[in-house]
Amino acid sequence: xxxxxxxxxxxxxxxxxxxxxxxxxxxxxxxxxxxxxxxxxxxxxxxxxxxxxxxxxxxxxxxxxxxxxxxxxxxxxxxxxxxxxxxxxxxx
Amino acid sequence: xxxxxxxxxxxxxxxxxxxxxxxxxxxxxxxxxxxxxxxxxxxxxxxxxxxxxxxxxxxxxxxxxxxxxxxxxxxxxxxxxxxxxxxxxxxxxxxxxxxxxxxxxxxxxxxxxxxxxxxxxxxxxxxxxxxxxxxxxxxxxxxxxxxxxxxxxxxxxxxxxxxxxxx
Numbered sequence: 001x002x003x004x005x006x007x008x009x010x011x012x013x014x015x016x017x018x019x020x021x022x023x024x025x026x027x028x029x030x031x032x033x034x035x036x037x038x039x040x041x042x043x044x045x046x047x048x049x050x051x052x053x054x055x056x057x058x059x060x061x062x063x064x065x066x067x068x069x070x071x072x073x074x075x076x077x078x079x080x081x082x083x084x085x086x087x088x089x090x091x092x
Numbered sequence: 093x094x095x096x097x098x099x100x101x102x103x104x105x106x107x108x109x110x111x112x113x114x115x116x117x118x119x120x121x122x123x124x125x126x127x128x129x130x131x132x133x134x135x136x137x138x139x140x141x142x143x144x145x146x147x148x149x150x151x152x153x154x155x156x157x158x159x160x161x162x163x164x165x166x167x168x169x170x171x172x173x174x175x176x177x178x179x180x181x182x183x184x185x186x187x188x189x190x191x192x193x194x195x196x197x198x199x200x201x202x203x204x205x206x207x208x209x210x211x212x213x214x215x216x217x218x219x220x221x222x223x224x225x226x227x228x229x230x231x232x233x234x235x236x237x238x239x240x241x242x243x244x245x246x247x248x249x250x251x252x253x254x255x256x257x258x259x
Contacts, residue, residue, distance in 0.1 A: 034238050
C-alpha cells in the first residue's frame with residue numbers, strides 16, 4: 001500500500017467499526033436482544049476486515065516509484081560535514 | 093499500516109476495545125430499569141420441630157412461595173437467582189439468617205411463579221432458641237447480567253412465629 005492508502009485504510013477501519021458498534025448497540029437495545037447486538041457487531045468486524053486489511057488495488061492509487069538499488073547508488077546520500085561547535089549552520 | 097499483520101493487529105485491538113465499551117454501556121443501561129417485584133410466602137404446615145442430639149433446634153416446614161419477578165429482567169439479564177431466608181434474633185446473635193430454599197430463574201417467562209415445597213435446606217439453629225420464636229421470611233434475589241454489574245435486593249415479610257413446644 002502507498003502512504004495515502006494506508007491513511008485511508010486506517011480511517012476507514014476506525015469509522016466502520018464505530019458505525020457498526022453504534023448500529024449494533026441501538027438495534028440490540030431496541031429489540032431487547034443481546035444476541036442480536038453481538039451478531040451485528042461480529043458481522044461488522046468481519047466485513048471491516050475484508051475491506052481494510054488485504055492489500056486491495058484501490059489503496060495503491062498514488063503509486064510511488066521506488067528507485068532501483070543500482071539507480072540509488074548513482075546518487076549517493078549527501079555526507080554530513082562534522083559541525084564546528086561554535087558555528088550554527090550545517091554544511092550540506 | 094504498512095503491512096497485513098500491522099493492519100490486522102490494529103483492527104483486532106480496536107474492535108475488542110469497542111466491544112468492551114459496548115458491554116459497559118449495556119451494563120449501564122440496566123440502571124434505567126426500575127423493577128417492581130412482588131412476593132408472598134405462606135407457611136402451610138410445621139412438619140416437625142425437634143431438638144437434635146447436639147442440642148440444636150431444627151424445624152421442617154412446608155411453604156407456599158409465590159412471586160412475580162418479571163420486572164427484574166432486562167435485555168442484559170442472564171438469569172435471576174432467588175432464595176428465601178428465615179431471619180431472627182437470639183441472645184447469642186443479633187441476626188441469624190438461615191437459607192431455606194433457592195432457585196435459578198432462567199427467563200422472564202419463568203419469573204412469575206408459584207411453588208409449594210418443604211424447605212430445601214435444613215432450618216437449624218445455633219442452640220435451642222426457636223421455641224415460640226418470631227421470625228421474618230425474606231425473599232432475596234440476585235439479577236445476574238450477561239455483562240457487567242449484578243444487582244441484588246430483597247423483600248422482607250414479617251409476622252411468622254414458631255410453635256411454643258416441640259412437635
